[in-house]
């Protein structure tokens with residue numbers, strides 16, 4: 040910490056505070072996120088995930104990582120300061136004045152470019168929302184908060200667990216279906232809609248209504264003054280079947296809106312895109328660099344290469360099996376459960392900006408192979424979840440929590456805590472759950488469009504293997 044002087048606290052997240060600091064030597068301002076490290080070694084690894092994943096992202100539309108270190112019981116991640124604040128604040132500032140189309144397209148194009156960069160590295164962000172998207176002082180978009188991100192380790196993979204914000208969570212999450220890059224596309228669709236209307240697409244007065252609207256993809260149409268391409272894009276980003284949603288690659292290159300978006304790219308993004316398309320995913324050298332950072336600095340155990348993982352930053356693949364039919368409605372189980380639920384109404388769906396992390400296993404798939412989930416629900420039916428939701432304000436759908444489908448604590452986080460008037464704040468605790476990692480039998484393949492191996496992950500894997508023996512005593516880490 041002696042490298043930085045503290046200027047002010049800028050916010051409090053679920054895990055700790057974010058402070059604005061100044062580097063004593065360069066005078067540059069940075070955000071330093073302090074994350075309280077848990078005592079439990081395995082949870083500690085999870086806490087380091089944000090640093091690990093952010094350190095690997097280098098793109099003009101992603102918050103730049105500077106370094107990470109541990110001091111006492113804190114993990115400190117130093118990153119680029121986005122002085123323009125987050126998009127949610129920006130949207131609220133507008134009150135009722137709509138954004139101009141050029142701003143919407145420019146910002147959205149950059150969001151897509153940043154998110155595509157993440158997907159190109161086989162990483163899912165899983166918590167894309169206006170609160171996690173920042174603006175610099177020159178109006179550049181930066182995707183931030185990689186605390187929920189995970190790695191997909193196969194091109195034919197889908198992630199088994201989920202972390203996200205209910206208002207931004209795709210229908211497949213509620214419906215216990217596989218999810219992949221297209222779930223991030225849905226979340227970005229919500230952000231695009233917010234930019235276009237200043238309202239969230241799925242306004243609801245109860246949890247039940249929110250989930251039903253999401254599962255049906257039912258949202259009020261965009262105002263007519265917006266270009267047809269945007270209306271068309273939103274419609275496609277809100278396709279309830281992820282296979283019908285365009286990937287970010289498609290949106291940027293071959294969708295009806297692509298030309299319009301590309302005409303709104305700032306030149307630096309164009310250059311980066313051009314470079315990216317030449318080099319593809321992380322090349323070997325870049326992979327080695329990340330591996331060096333991770334391996335040499337005792338972050339090895341953060342990795343999922345040692346076998347624990349999905350919820351903790353690594354979304355494991357599952358062998359593809361028999362393809363299921365996609366239902367246009369939420370599963371019967373979800374509907375039945377919701378029908379019986381009397382859910383507290385919300386103050387205002389759009390009035391808070393908050394993160395929620397959930398593992399989304401509230402429903403049961405219908406195929407025989409889903410019996411594993413079914414048995415679990417039989418043993419521990421979701422009534423407990425519903426009784427928690429009953430007490431919960433809908434505004435908590437912006438808050439961080441976790442649903443454990445088989446565990447004692449079915450749902451851990453703000454909903455299981457005393458409800459106060461505040462909708463933000465330090466009590467919004469995120470818990471992790473190792474029990475969520477049972478194998479699943481869902482079979483949707485990912486819509487990642489390229490089949491090539493993600494070589495940086497292989498590189499990191501190799502380095503982990505090499506370094507794991509000599510990092511067992513490293514308490515401090517320093518990524519830079």
Ligand SMILES: Nc1ncnc2c1ncn2[C@@H]1O[C@H](COP(=O)(O)OP(=O)(O)OP(=O)(O)O)[C@@H](O)[C@H]1O
Nearest residue numbers: 049050051052053054057070119120121125394439
């Ligand atoms: N790079 C950044 N530049 C400017 N402000 C930031 C930056 N990163 C975070 N912030 C701000 O700091 C505050 C805390 O952010 P943080 O990511 O720690 O938690 P959060 O997003 O509020 O909650 P959660 O932990 O649930 O994600 C937020 O108000 C956020 O807008």
